[in-house]
Amino acid sequence: MAKITLNINKKDYPLEADPQMPLLWAIRDLAGLKGTKYGCGMAQCGACVVHLDGAAIRSCVTQVSRAAGKKVVTIEGLSETNSHPVQKAWQEIDVPQCGYCHSGQMMSAAVLLREKPNPTDQDIDDAMAGNICRCGTYLRIREAIHTAAELQKKTGTKG
Amino acid sequence: MEKDKTALSRRSFLKASILSGGGMMLTVSWLSSFKSADKTEALGLTENWATLNGYIHILPNNQVKLICPNPEFGQNVMTSLPMMLAEELDVDWKNVSVEMGPHDQAKLGAQFTGGSNSVRMYWKPLREAGAAARQMLREAAAQAWNVPAAEVTTKAGILSHPSGKSASYGDMASKAAIIPVPKDLELKVPKDFNIVSKSKKNVEIKKITSGKPLFGLDYSVEGMLIAMIQHPPAFGMKLKSFDAAEALKMPGIIDVFILKLYADDFEQGGFDTRTFNDLLVIVGNSTWEVMKARKKLVAQWEASGDLKDTIAGRGGKREVTIPGALESTTTHMQQMKEYAAKPAQQLRRDGDPEAAFRTADQVIERTYNGPFLAHNCMEPMNFFAHVTDEKALVAGPLQAPGWSEPTLAKLLNLPADKIEIQMTRMGGGFGRRAYGHYLYEAALISRKVKAPVKLMYTREDDMTYGIYRPMYTATYRAALDANKNLIAFHVKGGGIPEHPIHANRFPAGAVENYLAEGWQIASNITIGAFRAPRSNFNAAAEQSFLDEVAEAAGKDPIAFRLELLKRAKEKPVGENNDYDADRYAGVLELVRDKSNWNKPGNEKYNRGVAAYFCHNSYAAHVVDMVTRDGQPYVARVFSAMDCGIVINPNAATNMVQGAVVDGIGNALYGQLTHKDGATQQSNFHNYRMIRMNEAPKSIEVYFVQNEMDPTGLGEPPFPPVFGAVANALYKMKGKRYYNQPFKDEPEKSI
Ligand code: FES
């Protein structure tokens, strides 16, 4: 056990954690933020994607010690008012079915849109291939990412 | 306004009451087949309204809260069912909030998510509930204004009278609650719908996009422990002994013990399927601590030998023997071949098939195989339980709370009314969560450790536990006469451990001489309903077989099917044909027209078509395939659906698109194999799931517009995708694919 302070969504969480603990479980069990999901635990499905200093990472295979001193953003902190272009686009297109994969999908999409403000379908396929949606909502995810790109242009909001 | 007259269906009755603090609540109760009539009748006498829940709550401030009775697993019932209520209640959808109901079948109906049934079974009762409440509100206004009720009209939650008087539902709700519930109701006809058939957003969309804790895995209470189960490494094995000394030394670990799920003489209900009975359980403070300590468990396993289970489901009490061998896919394939050659159970016979095959000009015979498939719900199995000597609270993802409750009551020796089941949003279901074993496990663990517990399956636990889509095979034979007419059709299907045949489905009824047979092989690999059970295999086999027969007959595959359907309509063969030939033909014609079938402009695609009927609905797809990086890629799909009135078109389109993607993925990649009883796939690195880059660029979905009562939607579009993919592959590769998943590999596909 070690004392680790995690900065999640701009808030400090002083935690006692096994340094090997995957960041996913620190976020879910210790910080109590349940938006980040467990799907596979081995970097295969993307349900657990969060931002670590702005990069999209799979929290299920990232040791919590690696996040110390860095900024973690989870779906709960993607925006304060559920209004990040990605969130708005997801709402507008009504993307989800069960919804379980979508915090990971949106976190991946937000980084894609920051890096490539006008992503092509190919860019989307490349960036999103690591996020499984068992319900098969891929077409809507694609559409929503294009919509989010438009919204981002209008509002200038960055992911 | 035109009206459909309806007397409140005999199976339901309504009860209104005043909410504390004013307002109205309307409860609908069913004489549900799951509860004794006595218990339901007694409700009228013993109601404690403070704790009761109904479908409709109207507050004095005109807020309307509607209750969704059925658990949500992504089929969007939390939106579509309340839309049906709101339609007849005549409220402004903007003022409506929706909550998931508690488990209470006496008041909320069957509460079952499965069989593409939610909309079908609630279509009439929910509209009646809405219409009754509206009528009572009108009556209340009429009394308050001293005018005839017939002169009071409603519009979006406002009551008005030609004299200029007007009030909101909220103003009248408390008065309405004491008006007797009307016996005769008028329901709207489809052309007057304002909410139904108009797309509405998922009522939980904002919670999903902001990461609210909606799912079973997110459910948490103070002091909750985490439990996991180490199950045997193979089907046909059981726990022999274990040593937990090292695991118990790990931080955060509270206990390791063996738990027996069902006692030896336990009578299982039909959906109490479980794979392993002696459970090695590890309990600790947090997920990671349990995951880590689990690796230190030392367990010895041994062959379980043949087991006997007592099943007391439908069809009476019976003993079932579960063979103890360690099974392998290679032996399964061999066994299936042997059984296919043996006599089987006749399921349907029309005419004289043997004679027709003898005299045929041409006989085509093909055999199709499909592997076990894992459901792989995105949220692995899990359940919360807090069980004490007096009562139990359980919460989590569950499709059929009504089937689980009696078993739970028996296992815990508690009366059903001391058991509270809360239904969380499910991260997928696909049939898997109709089997309540993980809920029972959680409850027994909680009772043992005397604490609130969350039982969690890891992905590996989930994928290797069992309850799969069965392994299937079917041999189809078709006889053509000299004029290339289909004169006989024979299907003989089998599976492990059940056969897939729906004997009364198309092309039964369209062929003079017809024979359907089935056989099965017992197995210890557990199986369960998987999105459109049996149909999901049949549609692949039968629809690619028909494609091949059409080709042999020198006919266009759609025209060939339409000819058969015409025959089935005009001069049906035999009785009990399940399907409506007109509606079946309707989706084929629609998809033909929308896809510009056989029209120029589609040359770059290899096109495959298939159609199927199940869950009272009709679906057809045209799949357009291309080669991309040397691999088959479905670039574009056209889908036609006839599921009657569509409640929420945008969400329904989402569902069909999802079914298409799911179908392509399973047709091309889905496969679970076994060696010496062990499942050879355990996570998404070796169980391939379809991904974004493999999803089509477009899936155009068209619904047949009619005013038929709604039928199933979650399952019907799924099965024919397999057949359409197979047929497109043939166009592309010039050879037929008979084994799922459809891929070129040196070894046998399954
Ligand atoms: S849970 Fe991390 S990638 Fe699947």
Ligand code: FES
């Ligand atoms: S919406 Fe269910 S897994 Fe993506």
